Amino acid sequence: MKLHPQATAALKRRLGARVDLSSEGRWAASFDSSKISFLPEAVIRPRAEKDIGSVLELANRHRVSVTVRGRGTTLTGAAAPVQGGWVLDMRRLKRVRIDADAGMAHVDAGATNAAVQTAAAAKGWFYPPDPSSKEYCTIGGNIACNAGGMHGGKYGVTRDFVIAVRGFLPTGEYVEWGTATKKFSAGFNLRDLWIGSEGMLGIVTGAVLKLIPQPAARWTLLTAFADEATALKAARLLFRARVQPAICEFLDRESVLCAERATGKTVFPGQAGRPVILLEFAGGVSEIDDLKFEVLAWAQTQALAFKEAKNREEAEELWAVRRKCSGAMFELGDAKLNEDIVVPMRNYEKFARFLARLKRSSKLPIPTFGHLADGNLHVNIMYHRANASETMAAETAVQKLMETVVALGGAISGEHGIGLAKTPFLRLQHRPAQIKAMQAVKQALDPRGILNPGKMFEVVRIWKYEKMQIKLPWDHK
C-alpha cells in the first residue's frame, strides 16, 4: 500500500485537530461490519462541510485515496479503506431539522437514521426506510448504499425518500443536486446517480428527505404455514388482492428453529418449526378496520394458524422473534454468507423450490428470511470456517444462488450494495456494456480515482480474508 507522509502532514497542518493520526483512531476507522481491517493513514472528522472541500483538494493534488464512512455498519466492506489513504468520518455533521408544513427533513449526512425517525415522529411525520442497524447507521451511509428495510414493499427505499442532496464532487467542488421541492426536472439527475454509488461518485454532506404522515393505526398478525412454498404462494395471493401490508416478514423453517432455540419458546404456539409470515398493517383507524376483515379471511383460508396482536406490547413480542432469528444463526456455523438478494414475486415459488434443493445439495443450513412485499430475502449460508468441505460447499452455494437469482429476473443485492462482498457477482447482474458505462461515468467524475477505490468493479472474494473476532454494537444479539 502506497503511503503519503507529505500529503498527510499537509492535511494535518491544514485541518489540525480534525485530523486523527493515532493508531487507535486509524484502527477504529479501518473496518466496517465486514470486519476486515485495512489501515488508513489518517482519519478526518470534519466540523464543517467546507473541511471536506479542503480534504479533496489535497487528495486530488497528492493522489491520496479518500474513503467516506458513517458508523461503518455496512456488511459489504464498502466503508473499508482497502487502498489505505484517508478516511472521512462524517459523524460530527449531524443536524436534523423537520419542515412540518412541507413534510420534509433537512439533515446532515452524519445524522443517524433513528435520529431522523424520532425527529419526524415528534412532528407527526414518518420516515419509513429502516435498516435493522437504524440506531447506529447514518443517513449518509443509507444514501450511499440505497438502504432499504422492512417497509420497502409498501413505502419504498431510501432513494424513494431523497428529495435533494448536497456535497462534493470527487474533484472537490461543492454541488447541490435538486431543491427542497417534490418536483424537479432541470438538468441531468446526478442526485440519483449519487444515491447507491457507495461513496465512489461524490461525497454526500446533507440531504432533504421526504416524509409521509405518521399512520394513526397499526395492526399486527402472525401466520404459520405448512411449508415454505405454501407461505410464499399465500403471500402472492394477498398482494394479488391489492392488499399492501406496511411490513410482511417471512421466516423459513430454519430461521424459526433458530429463533426458537434462541428464545426457548415456540414462535407460534402449537406450530413449532413451521415457517411464518409476520404482517403489520398501517393506516387510518377505519382503514385498518376495513383491512382486518379482508386479511383475516385470507388467513382463514391460507394459513395453518394465525393470531393477532391485541395491543402494541403483544405486537412487540412478535417482532422480537423476527429480530432474534439472525443472531441465533451462529449456532449453525461460525461463518455466514449473508446475501440480500431480490426475487420477483412471480418467481417466489420457483425460488422456494430452488432453495430447498440448495439446502439438500450443499448439506449446509441456509436459514432464509426477509421482506415479501418486495421480494428482498436474506439468505444466510452458514458454515464452519475451519471445515474445508463446508467452506467449499458455501462458496459453491453462493455462486449457484446468485446465478439463480439473476436467471429468475432478480437482483444480487436489494439493500446492502456491492462494496467488496458482491464484486464476484456484479457481472452476473450487468452486461459488459453496462459495466463499461458505469466505469466511464466513474472516470468522468473522478478522473484521478480518489473516492473509495478498489470497490465495485475489482473482484474480491471477501470470504477468503481474515475476519476480526470482535462484537459490534449492532450485531444481532
Next chain:
Amino acid sequence: MKLHPQATAALKRRLGARVDLSSEGRWAASFDSSKISFLPEAVIRPRAEKDIGSVLELANRHRVSVTVRGRGTTLTGAAAPVQGGWVLDMRRLKRVRIDADAGMAHVDAGATNAAVQTAAAAKGWFYPPDPSSKEYCTIGGNIACNAGGMHGGKYGVTRDFVIAVRGFLPTGEYVEWGTATKKFSAGFNLRDLWIGSEGMLGIVTGAVLKLIPQPAARWTLLTAFADEATALKAARLLFRARVQPAICEFLDRESVLCAERATGKTVFPGQAGRPVILLEFAGGVSEIDDLKFEVLAWAQTQALAFKEAKNREEAEELWAVRRKCSGAMFELGDAKLNEDIVVPMRNYEKFARFLARLKRSSKLPIPTFGHLADGNLHVNIMYHRANASETMAAETAVQKLMETVVALGGAISGEHGIGLAKTPFLRLQHRPAQIKAMQAVKQALDPRGILNPGKMFEVVRIWKYEKMQIKLPWDHK
C-alpha cells in the same frame, strides 16, 4: 446544417420501409409542441428494438445526430431535431402488460400514458403520473422529461414509478438498468440518470412501472378565497395538518377569469373572479369519510365559500373548469411563455406577493395555476408578438420569474424539462461545477455527441424563433 446523404442511403438499405424519407414524414417529425420546425434527413419507425441498435451503429460510424420522439407533446423543443440528422419515432413499440400480482406494468416506450393507466385500472391498479397530454404522450417521453401531473404531490412523478428501464447506450449497446423488483442496489444507478435526461444519455425502449392499488373512493371539493395569498396560506395549513389531497389545484384570479370567459359561467357561483383551490381526495371508503370531516372544518374556517361534488358527474364538471383555463388564455395575448416552475411550500406567500408585483410591473396578464401539493405552478406570461414593448416586457418578466424562483429555493422546471426553452435559465439553477459534471457524464456516455445534440447546455432563446401557426390535437381547447 450538415447533410449525410451516404449515411442516410445506408440507413435506408439497412432498414427499408422502416425509414421514411418523404417530405411529409420528415416535416411531421420536425417539431414538437414548441412548434418550431427543424427538418431531419430521415424518420425511422422501428418495428423491433434491435432496429435501434442498427440506427445507432450507423449514426456513430457516420457522425449523424439522432433525436428520439414519442408523440412530440413536449413544450420545450426537446424533441425537435435542431441539428437535423435522423429522428427515431418510437410509437410502433407500444405493448403494455400488467403484472397484477406484483402491481407492475411492463411497457414499451411508445405506449401512451393513457394506455398504461387504462390497462392498470382494468386490473384494479393505478398509475398516478398524469401529464395533461396523457391521451397522446408516450411513456418514453414521460421518462425523458420526468413528467409529472396533478397527482405529483401525494403520489410522486414519473421517476417515482419507474422500477427498471431498458434500451440503448448512445454508442449503440443494448442495456438494462434495474430488474422488475422494488429493491435493487447493485451497481451505479444509470436508470435514474436516464430518467429526465431528455434523450441525451440513452434511448429508452421499455420500462417496468410501479403501480399502486386503485383507490376505492374519491371526493372532490371546490373552495374559493378572497385573494391569492389567503388561498396559498390556507393550503399550507392543510398540509401542516398532514392532510394529503390526491390533487390540489390552484387557479389564480386571472386563470379563473379566463375560464369564466371561455365557459360563460362563473367558476364558483356567487364568487365570480375569486381564486379557487380544487381538491380531490382518494383512498378507502371509510378513510375518505374520516377525511371529509377534517377538510370541511378547514374549509369552514379558511375559505370564502366551498362546495363538494355530490357525485362523479359533478366532480367532472368542476375538473372541466380546470382544463378550460389554459386554452382560454390566448384571449389575453397571442403568445405565451408557459413556465412550470416550482416553489417550496414555506415560500408560497412570498411567491404570491412577487407574482402580484410582476403583474403590475410588466403590465402583462400572467394567469397562474398549478399543483399546490408540490409547489409546481404554471406561470403563463401572455403577450402579443407584434407588440415590441409587450415582447420585451415578457422577456424581462420571465427572467425575473426564474431568478426569483431560484432565490426562493425552487426549481426552474418541475415537469417539462429543459429542452431548448429553459436553456437560458439552466445556469441560474446550477453552479458551474454542476454543469461541468453533467457535461462530463454526457461526454463519457456519448463521446461522439450523437443523441439529441444542441439541447440543455447551449443557450437558445426559443421565443425569438418563428412559431408555426398550427393546432395540435392536445392543444388546450
